[in-house]
Amino acid sequence: MVGGFNHNIKYKGEIFHVQTEDSGIANPHIITLLYRGGTILASIKTSYADIIKVDNLEQVVEDLMKEQHKDMMRRLKSAEFDQRIFNKSPDNAAPAPVPEKKPAANGAGTQSLDEIILDYLITDDD
Template identity: 60%
Template structure:
């Protein structure tokens, strides 16, 4: 049985816990759970029964655990669980616009409207506001990026 992985990460101002563990040879599964405030947001269970006879099983399982753990962190960072993790922050469905009141049909007129006076040259359109500078990454974001970086081993 391999030692698991546990990480607390800050995402969108909330702490999430990612836990990955090996159930051992008697029950060859790797289980990763993503928690927010004690509630499981996502789980993933992977069997390795098909490779149980490998000579270097411990190393292979450790690597599978590491990749599954990092994948859960990536999915969190990419916003895949936002709907489940932040249900109250989701935008409310747009209300249907009210039906316009019925109007009487317009009566055709035979008079021609006078042409509008020539427009005075207008000033150039205002420039769009400057793009806000990006906020520097928090320490939690830096650590999460480090954990998700591919190993150079």
């Protein structure tokens, strides 16, 4: 069984928690949950029963977990859950609070530290 991944992410001024766990060989699935204030907003569950006999199962499961964890953070950042999170219909949605932006060190624009960290976490680079 592979240990899990946990990240607290600030998105549009609010803190979200992403948690990914492996249930182990007896129940071979990976589950990722997106929380806000203790409430589950979204989940992804992936079975790996079909690959349980591979030689390097632990490494394969860890890689699957990382990708699924990053996918949930990407989906959050892409605003996929905004309607559910902020409980606004698209027609009358007020803009969500935007965190204060800091100038980028290279002068290429502005990005908050929270956005920089989230971008780093969701990149495909390991």
